[in-house]
Amino acid sequence: MADQTTSADIRTTRGAPAGEPKPDAAVVRDALGVGVAVGLSGFAFGVTSAGAGLTVAQTCALSLLVFTGASQFALVGALAAGGNPLTAAAGAFFLGVRNTFYGLRLSQLLALPGLVRPFAAQGVIDETAAVALAQPTRRSARIGFTVTAVTLYVLWNLTTLLGALGAEALGDTNAWGLDAAGPAVFLALLAPMLRSTTERTVAGVAVVVMLGLLPVLPGGAPVLVAALAAPLVLFFKGRTERRDNSDSAEGKGAAQ
Template identity: 65%
Template structure:
């Protein structure tokens, strides 16, 4: 989701692959200055955290109270799942169906944790707290660092700054939208679906499987609108993920047969 600086180059001009040094041995990669790591991490945390304002407005548009909206940011803290939840609620989906869709999107964070665990090697007492900060942005910042010290610093600064700013802007957006009264009078009831489409649009501009998933998801949702109750078409779009994965597997198998 977030554009980051490429890994540092070695003195010989070759690019250091952060994934090649999961242990973070300082002897195998040139360490980055702490100031550079903090600068990049804060840039990501502050920029992405500001979008919590849109989530606060979207929560109000889905008829959530200020405290319900803020609780989602405090406890869930994964933007895609939060927007999917309020977008489905705003579209009329049943609460359990909306939660199921949000949980489906959140599963990827567990996979991020499996990748980050060996790289960070945090003390056991800190791991439950660190787990709350395992999201797209902290994973991206951590994995571009050349050594464990930089990885830990980048993960911590990105996670803490993003968490604080995200929750503050969520509160500001929810309070500001709530003070206006009925969100439907100002069109704020469309904020959830609108943000969902905004998140989808960059995937349409990319190539490969991401574009395929986005296009198929959009087609599934549009085709289901006249056939299914409100809110269900949005959730149906998640079927695009296993469908594209299945097609990829079939193509690979076909390629092996013809080889």
């Protein structure tokens, strides 16, 4: 029998997406849009971090070295609430673990040379993964990932510096209500990612658990405990599905 494997099949088996090529200009335009839109949020982080008591140098170091917005907001948010630095760092760490899973998928998708991978790893975050995974070919995935990562990294760090300097000039950021900027930006980034009913349920339960524990636990700890919402929701979902399948099987048996 003749081999009917197509080039699209080969791309799929090697980890690259299969689909019609997309013009490079369109990929760059989309990547720039995401990079600019999210990169400007670094201003909110700079303000929030300075309001939490971190210096301009410490704030900029977080954006330069950590570069994962949600984890950065979680860290400074816990510190601002008076949390222990170790607890705050632990919460930020566990929130950033998701980037490891992005990296596993992107390593197959992009298939970058070994010397480039350590530098590319710094740019593996929610937005770069989303842009790369949305592309139909490996070439467009590489372009989308690179443009998004570079644009976002440069803008995020620049606006972080401006936000931290602006916060110092303003003085008490709480008096301006800027302490709410960080959580607001984080929610704005998170909300579009909650597509399924299960994801929305996990997020809702996590919020309820965290709010309930805020008066009881030290700052930073409620975020860690709220992570238990995921296995809890999945456990009850599994039980419900098994019960429904059992009822369905019994109904078919009775009908026969």
